[in-house]
Amino acid sequence: MNALVTGGGGFLGLAIVRRLVARGDRVVSLSRNSHLDLEALSVTQHHGDIADPAAVLQAAAGCDIVFHVAAKAGVWGSYADYYRANVTGTQNVLEACRRLGIRRLVYTSSPSVVFNGRDMEGVDESVPYPDHYDAYYPQTKAAAEKLVLAANGADVATVALRPHLIWGPGDNHLIPRIIARARSGRLRRIGSAFKKIDTIYIDNAADAHLLAADRLHPGAAVAGRAYFLSQGEPVPTWDFINRILEVAGVAPVTRSIPAWAAYAAGWTLETWYQLCRIRAEPPLTRFVARELATSHWFDISAARRDLGYEPKVSIEEGMQRLAAWLPQNNKTRGLARPR
16 A cells, blocks of 8 residues: 555554554655654655645645544643644545545544543444533544545545554553653542443554555445444453553552542633633543543444454553563653643
8 A cells, every 4th residue: 555644653653654564555654743763664754734735635645545643632722723633634634535536544533522421331333422522622533533434435435443542652642641640649530440441552453443444445344434443351440540550660549539529620620721821731621530430431343343353462461561661761751740
């Protein structure tokens, strides 16, 4: 394949790039900055903003598939910034596919696009989008996913993948935040200790993207569909978090607060930060409070059936790999404050 990977220098994007290069595909990346890891792989790097249509067109020229991984993640920031990166950026990718005759688009979505603030236990892809979102990230990712799925047709085949809580060596978001908050003493259990969540190890998430790409073409069974992706073994939220802390050599989280108190605190902090025009992320938000206080795990039988997906790396094996990587990584070894 001649593949464009948007956000190719990011955590998931780089894992996808490595697999494509390893099997002999030609890869180009679009991101705002240069990345030494991509340079080492001899990947052509285009520098630009995903919200700039000219930059997307230039990067996509000569490609026959796009892995659209780039996005503005997180739980805090302006709606305009999230919309520009996640919705406008996706519109630009779709337009580039149409103008350049690119017939395949694999879009990285998120299970948060259907999170309704309540327990989601074993739900499949038939679960509807909610009427309300507590954060701009899931709201704009949902809007982008709808655009991608609606664009599927005879000219371009599209598929949306929803990996849940990607983690592993190289993680620059989830694991550093958990470790930093635990070290600072600001991490608390929220709600019941028995709520379960799904996660996905980075290698498994990357493998699923290539499986989808290889099965994607106009009229294919996977075209125009969204798929949940995970380890297929939901675990109690705080068992998983404390396992990460254990391999990082950090004390487990034992103190807790009620779910209702955490949500109220998130609402208060969000309101205060907005009134005071504080740009930094609050210590807690409504979205995070609800995520940590509810179960959210998914039926991945559709991904197994249509993509041939099976998580090759178990949680335990992934934790062993993470334990070997953490001591060598300055970002996680020396963190003193959360991102």
